[in-house]
Structures are given as C-alpha cells and as structure tokens.
Amino acid sequence: MSALRTITEAELALHNSYTDLWVAIENKVYNLTEFQMEHPGGSDILVEVAGRDATDEFEDAAHSEDAYEMMNSYLVGVLEGQFKPKPKPTAAKSSGSSFSAKYFVYGGLAIGTAAIIAYLLMKQRNS
Ligand code: HEM
DSSP states (O other): OOOOEEEOHHHHHHOEETTEEEEEETTEEEEOTTGGGTOTTOSHHHHHTTTSBOHHHHHHTTOOHHHHHHHGGGEEEEEOSOOOOOHHHHHHHHHHHHHHHHHHHHHHHHHHHHHHHHHHHHHHHHO
16 A cells, blocks of 8 residues: 555645545545545535535534445545544543543542541440
C-alpha cells in the first residue's frame, strides 16, 4: 500500500463540483467523482458537501459497515493539520475511564471509613 498523500483544506476546496468531487470524512479525503452515481444516498447530497469536511453529514446518515469498507477504494489522502478525534468513540472512552476512576476513589473512601468505624468500635469495647 502506498503512503497517503497530505492534502490541505485549500486543495480540498478546489474539488468542489459535480465533475470533480472530493470530501473529507474524519480527516481522510475521498474522491467521490465516479462513486456519486452509485451512491445509494444520491449524487446531490454529495455535491452539497463537495470540497469540504462532511464528517457530520456522513455520520448523520448512519452508514453501514459495508459503506465504511467501500470508502477505502476512494481514499486519496489525509487532510493536513488538526486531526479531529472521532467524537463518539473518544467521548465514550473518556467517560468510561473517568467513571471507573470515580468508583476507585469512592471504593477507597468506603473501605477507609469502614476501617475507622471498626477501629473505634473495638477501642470502645476494650475500654
Ligand atoms: C466514501 C463516502 C461514502 C460512501 C462509501 C457511502 C456509501 C453509502 C452506502 C453504501 C449507502 C447505503 C446504506 C448503507 O449501506 O449504509 C449510503 C447511504 C446514504 N448515504 Fe452515503 N456514502 C458516502 C458518503 C456520504 C456522504 C458524505 C453523505 C452525506 C453528505 C452520505 C449520505 C447518505 C445518505 C443520506 C444515505 C441514505 C440513503 C437512503 O437510505 O435513502 N453518504 N451511503
């Protein structure tokens, strides 16, 4: 597999028409000029987002696994600059880890409190 070319937003913006149609999805750039005719969602919707980032629109359409596999055939490069993290998986991941971290802290506090109570009870009984 050849290395992916870096494409600037300015270069992407040049490919913004029906006859020359590139879009960026999750910072990867796809040439959909040929594919637009086969696209089950139609050509017009692709022309509307031509030459720019279409990640939100692509995700809104809830594409299937098949669609994700098909995308690779049209890949022309990687968008230069800020690599936006995938919003959904990142959010799920970070909230997941902070969730377990929270439990770790609460668990520690509960064990600590129980130990202190047990100590005080034993002390009271012995005196
Ligand atoms: C490489 C890019 C793309 C590929 C390979 C692709 C492929 C597909 C495929 C295979 C479907 C049929 C349903 C499915 O299997 O998910 C579909 C439906 C659809 N696509 Fe895309 N798509 C691409 C980009 C886009 C973009 C950028 C948009 C929005 C701007 C879009 C909007 C839609 C919509 C709205 C449907 C639903 C059509 C319907 O059910 O009536 N697609 N696409």
